[in-house]
Amino acid sequence: QTSYVYGDFASPSxxxxxxxxxxxLQALEDASNGTITTDYIGAGAVVTARNTLQSLxxxxxxxxxxxxxxxxxxxxxxxxxxxxxxxxxxxxxxTGALTEALMLGCPECRTELENxxxxxxxxxxxxxYSLLCREPIQSLADAQGLRIRASGHxxxxxxxxxxxPINLTxxxxxxxxxRNQADCTFGSIVWLDSLSLGDVVRNIVxxxAGAVVTxxxxxxxxxxxxxxDEATRQVFLDTVPxxxxxxxxxxxxxxxxxxxxxYTVVTPDADLAEAIRAQAEQxxxxxxxxxxxxxxxxAQEIVDNFLPLYQRWYDLTRGVETAEAFEELLRTEVYAHIxxxx
Amino acid sequence: MNPELGFYSLGAxxxxxxxxxPIGLALTAVAFVGLYLLRGFNPAFGVLKAxxxxxxAHWTLSAVPMFVLIGAIAAHSGMVGxxxxxxxxxxxxxxxxxxxxxxFAGAGFAAMSxxxxxxxxxxxxIAVPExxxxxxxxxxxxxxxxxxxxxxxxxxxxxxxxxxxTFAEVSASKMxxxxxxxxxxxxxxxxxxxxxxxxxxxxxAPVIARRQAERREHLRGFLDVLPVLILALGIxxxxxAGIATSTEAAGFGVLLTLIIVMAQRxxxxxxxxxxxxxxxxxxxxxxxxAIGAAMMTQFLAFTGMPRVLxxxxxxxxxxxxxxxxxxxxxxxxxGCFLDPMGVMLLTLPxxxxxxxxxxxxxxxxxxxxxxxxxxxxxxxxxxxxCFVMKSTLGxxxxxxxxxxxxxxxxxxxxxxxxxxLAFPQIILFLPSLMD
Amino acid sequence: xxxxxxxxxxxxxxLSTTLGAISISAMALHISAEVLSRLxxxxxxxxxxxxxxxxxxxxxxxxxxxxxxxxxxxISTDVFAKxxxxxxxxxxxxxxxxxxxxxxxxxxxxxxxxxxxxxRVNEAISGLGAPVLVWPSRWMLVIGLGALLLxxxxxxxxxxxxxxxxxxxxxxxx
Ligand code: NA
Ligand code: NA
Numbered sequence: 001q002t003s004y005v006y007g008d009f010a011s012p013s014x015x016x017x018x019x020x021x022x023x024x025l026q027a028l029e030d031a032s033n034g035t036i037t038t039d040y041i042g043a044g045a046v047v048t049a050r051n052t053l054q055s056l057x058x059x060x061x062x063x064x065x066x067x068x069x070x071x072x073x074x075x076x077x078x079x080x081x082x083x084x085x086x087x088x089x090x091x092x093x094x095t096g097a098l099t100e101a102l103m104l105g106c107p108e109c110r111t112e113l114e115n116x117x118x119x120x121x122x123x124x125x126x127x128x129y130s131l132l133c134r135e136p137i138q139s140l141a142d143a144q145g146l147r148i149r150a151s152g153h154x155x156x157x158x159x160x161x162x163x164x165p166i167n168l169t170x171x172x173x174x175x176x177x178x179r180n181q182a183d184c185t186f187g188s189i190v191w192l193d194s195l196s197l198g199d200v201v202r203n204i205v206x207x208x209a210g211a212v213v214t215x216x217x218x219x220x221x222x223x224x225x226x227x228x229d230e231a232t233r234q235v236f237l238d239t240v241p242x243x244x245x246x247x248x249x250x251x252x253x254x255x256x257x258x259x260x261x262x263y264t265v266v267t268p269d270a271d272l273a274e275a276i277r278a279q280a281e282q283x284x285x286x287x288x289x290x291x292x293x294x295x296x297x298x299a300q301e302i303v304d305n306f307l308p309l310y311q312r313w314y315d316l317t318r319g320v321e322t323a324e325a326f327e328e329l330l331r332t333e334v335y336a337h338i339x340x341x342x
Numbered sequence: 343m344n345p346e347l348g349f350y351s352l353g354a355x356x357x358x359x360x361x362x363x364p365i366g367l368a369l370t371a372v373a374f375v376g377l378y379l380l381r382g383f384n385p386a387f388g389v390l391k392a393x394x395x396x397x398x399a400h401w402t403l404s405a406v407p408m409f410v411l412i413g414a415i416a417a418h419s420g421m422v423g424x425x426x427x428x429x430x431x432x433x434x435x436x437x438x439x440x441x442x443x444x445x446f447a448g449a450g451f452a453a454m455s456x457x458x459x460x461x462x463x464x465x466x467x468i469a470v471p472e473x474x475x476x477x478x479x480x481x482x483x484x485x486x487x488x489x490x491x492x493x494x495x496x497x498x499x500x501x502x503x504x505x506x507x508t509f510a511e512v513s514a515s516k517m518x519x520x521x522x523x524x525x526x527x528x529x530x531x532x533x534x535x536x537x538x539x540x541x542x543x544x545x546x547a548p549v550i551a552r553r554q555a556e557r558r559e560h561l562r563g564f565l566d567v568l569p570v571l572i573l574a575l576g577i578x579x580x581x582x583a584g585i586a587t588s589t590e591a592a593g594f595g596v597l598l599t600l601i602i603v604m605a606q607r608x609x610x611x612x613x614x615x616x617x618x619x620x621x622x623x624x625x626x627x628x629x630x631x632a633i634g635a636a637m638m639t640q641f642l643a644f645t646g647m648p649r650v651l652x653x654x655x656x657x658x659x660x661x662x663x664x665x666x667x668x669x670x671x672x673x674x675x676x677g678c679f680l681d682p683m684g685v686m687l688l689t690l691p692x693x694x695x696x697x698x699x700x701x702x703x704x705x706x707x708x709x710x711x712x713x714x715x716x717x718x719x720x721x722x723x724x725x726x727x728c729f730v731m732k733s734t735l736g737x738x739x740x741x742x743x744x745x746x747x748x749x750x751x752x753x754x755x756x757x758x759x760x761x762x763l764a765f766p767q768i769i770l771f772l773p774s775l776m777d
Numbered sequence: 778x779x780x781x782x783x784x785x786x787x788x789x790x791x792l793s794t795t796l797g798a799i800s801i802s803a804m805a806l807h808i809s810a811e812v813l814s815r816l817x818x819x820x821x822x823x824x825x826x827x828x829x830x831x832x833x834x835x836x837x838x839x840x841x842x843x844x845x846x847x848x849x850x851x852i853s854t855d856v857f858a859k860x861x862x863x864x865x866x867x868x869x870x871x872x873x874x875x876x877x878x879x880x881x882x883x884x885x886x887x888x889x890x891x892x893x894x895x896x897r898v899n900e901a902i903s904g905l906g907a908p909v910l911v912w913p914s915r916w917m918l919v920i921g922l923g924a925l926l927l928x929x930x931x932x933x934x935x936x937x938x939x940x941x942x943x944x945x946x947x948x949x950x951x
Binding site: 070072073074147151165166167169181294 | 820824825827895900908
Binding site for chain 3: 358371
């Protein structure tokens with residue numbers, strides 16, 4: 001008999017809640033014939049974005065999304081992947097590549113999570129961020145001098161296109177855009193809906209800024225994992241590919257829903273797109289340097305292994321149109337190769 | 343999940359309050375023991391390790407000490423005394439005139455302050471000492487100033503409205519504008535209560551004789567009020583002109599206040615020093631309780647108690663007004679023990695789907711729920727606004743007196759909520775203009 | 778003897794409250810500087826949100842706790858205590874102070890453990906492009922709560938007057 005509590009800081013309307021996390025918990029109960037019972041405590045009532053890692057370490061919850069962007073000191077290898085997020089412009093490719101790296105290819109990625117009592121089972125990266133703007137920004141010249149709300153790897157991207165990055169919390173972003181304190185924010189298209197940003201900005205400039213990387217979204221705290229019998233662990237491993245695939249598609253579909261709501265969608269001119277790409281390339285070296293300074297000796301090697309993996313998944317997922325097809329791919333490419341002693 | 347433990351824990355909390363354990367520490371102790379029983383030592387200890395730091399290390403909360411400081415400086419500079427000299431001249435002769443002025447001053451301050459607690463702290467500093475000096479009954483003086491703080495969360499800017507809008511996926515700007523009329527209505531209702539009570543029982547507030555003032559006096563009154571107008575315009579103006587966010591406007595407001603009192607040469611160094619020290623002690627004692635409430639919220643979420651409680655209540659009716667009445671009752675009960683943010687975080691995941699299914703307008707529901715959350719700031723045993731008033735006034739007035747005075751305004755709140763339930767246009771008229 | 782003890786307990790409370798007061802002032806100045814910098818030069822200052830959240834707010838919340846205790850500003854509800862018969866009050870109050878002391882002790886232990894582990898990983902959070910160290914701020918909890926514990930210990934045998942009895946406008950009564 002296993003009791004599994006998943007804590008999340010996402011609001012109930014966040015695509016992952018109904019699209020992936022809750023169905024997964026149901027699937028765990030169904031597939032285990034009642035030997036696994038689950039509880040979902042959402043909306044930040046027990047965990048916040050900043051404390052999920054500690055909550056797993058201490059056993060406050062049994063599973064939770066680890067927002068690596070808030071844990072650069074604790075998870076320097078995950079932070080390295082977060083910092084090269086500008087490379088990950090396709091959500092299926094990055095979700096597949098991150099899951100494979102964490103489960104099979106990158107032992108350093110996994111062990112640093114294990115040191116914090118996290119047995120990771122599946123990863124995720126959001127659909128590529130756009131610039132959500134008050135005015136339609138078309139060219140590099142248009143972007144000159146704009147004030148753009150940016151965080152994480154997008155700070156340098158904002159500087160690269162001649163804008164001034166400004167630092168605002170996510171709850172302040174609405175107000176700042178409304179009152180003309182910010183001209184744009186880097187962000188997910190879903191925010192127009194979920195954060196009501198669509199009330200104040202009507203332009204989506206698709207600059208393909210890459211995504212915020214989540215190295216461990218589906219997981220079990222490691223001490224609980226080690227207490228489980230073989231059959232129970234197998235239930236987790238059998239059901240999680242569906243959840244990973246559903247999650248990626250929940251966000252793809254949410255983006256499509258928003259895009260159908262009549263926003264002005266701008267495809268940027270070549271000079272703007274190139275400025276972003278060029279900076280994204282440069283940022284790899286600084287991400288490696290930051291990781292090395294944080295004690296990740298083989299940071300360069302990790303990146304050199306990951307980027308081809310991303311490309312491989314990019315190619316693999318070109319024909320993938322449904323969550324089922326993506327799930328099948330995850331099963332054959334990743335989960336079929338999990339070692340017996342996982 | 344163990345709902346019974348949730349109910350027992352509320353009993354344990356009451357016992358600790360009887361032992362006069364400081365509220366913040368009582369909440370912490372109950373949450374820790376509860377989490378230990380439910381999840382074991384490490385998880386419970388982990389919450390003690392993480393939550394205190396994380397709760398206060400929060401940018402938007404910085405508005406609380408900044409608004410406390412503005413009020414403290416205004417009080418020490420004697421600005422308050424001059425404002426009330428003017429107010430006394432103009433409305434002081436009404437029955438309960440200074441308390442009526444407090445209601446409207448609170449509504450005005452609400453347009454600068456994003457939180458109830460900050461509004462209450464400011465009114466506690468500015469209005470209460472003057473009313474006490476004029477011989478107003480302490481319960482009336484502190485009651486009106488404590489209650490008027492709740493308008494802070496109704497009239498924009500309002501942090502809690504924005505958070506509700508995020509959860510319910512409604513437009514934040516509509517949500518904010520929807521609070522304006524209910525906020526003004528609340529101020530009018532408070533003022534009416536004060537006037538009626540003082541007409542019935544003139545001992546509550548000594549009548550200040552109305553006398554024929556000279557033009558010179560009116561001019562001086564206007565000059566006395568001017569700094570406040572400049573401050574209000576400066577703070578709100580800096581927000582609407584896009585110079586500062588509503589969080590920054592609080593800190594920027596401190597600078598404006600300092601410039602004003604320095605221009606008037608009315609603040610001594612000692613006064614400034616005292617203002618700052620008072621602000622630090624007030625801030626720490628408020629945040630210790632908020633931290634305890636945050637941990638209690640984490641623990642209660644684990645018991646599933648709020649879910650059981652709301653599930654039971656929702657089983658009763660399908661009528662929109664009936665559902666909202668039951669939600670109000672639920673918030674009234676939870677609000678007695680928890681902080682507004684905690685109640686909202688615990689219940690929205692259950693309440694929003696019900697509102698959605700019943701076809702209830704989420705903006706209408708949201709403003710009523712925010713109103714009820716604010717009522718929770720006034721109800722004992724955990725009424726944060728009362729605590730803020732208490733810590734603002736120090737030893738001058740007992741907590742019991744504050745709670746007694748505030749309870750009158752709870753009856754007014756019942757009327758205001760009933761009006762909002764009966765006439766949804768009170769809430770929905772302004773947002774409907776935005777389409 | 779008691780006099781010396783008092784002095785020993787009040788000194789850390791004074792020092793930490795002064796640091797808290799400095800933080801509050803710095804908060805106001807830093808926010809104003811950020812607003813003016815954006816207004817005049819269109820440029821955010823480095824790490825305003827991070828430094829205010831992780832340093833000034835933490836300092837202002839924990840460092841003055843001992844002063845709040847010594848000034849009788851630590852908020853408790855006297856309303857409920859009235860159900861206890863007057864002659865039992867000293868006993869219940871003493872029990873209550875023991876509970877407070879134990880809770881405060883647990884909080885210090887937890888803050889200490891957290892500060893140690895965050896110091897070990899050199900905890901930082903990213904500001905506009907560059908990291909802001911966070912771990913030093915974790916120790917302010919240990920200092921602030923430690924001073925609070927000391928203040929509570931001093932008050933353990935004697936207790937504090939109920940605020941019903943307190944004369945108006947009392948300052949430090951420790
Ligand atoms: Na307000
Ligand atoms: Na309450």
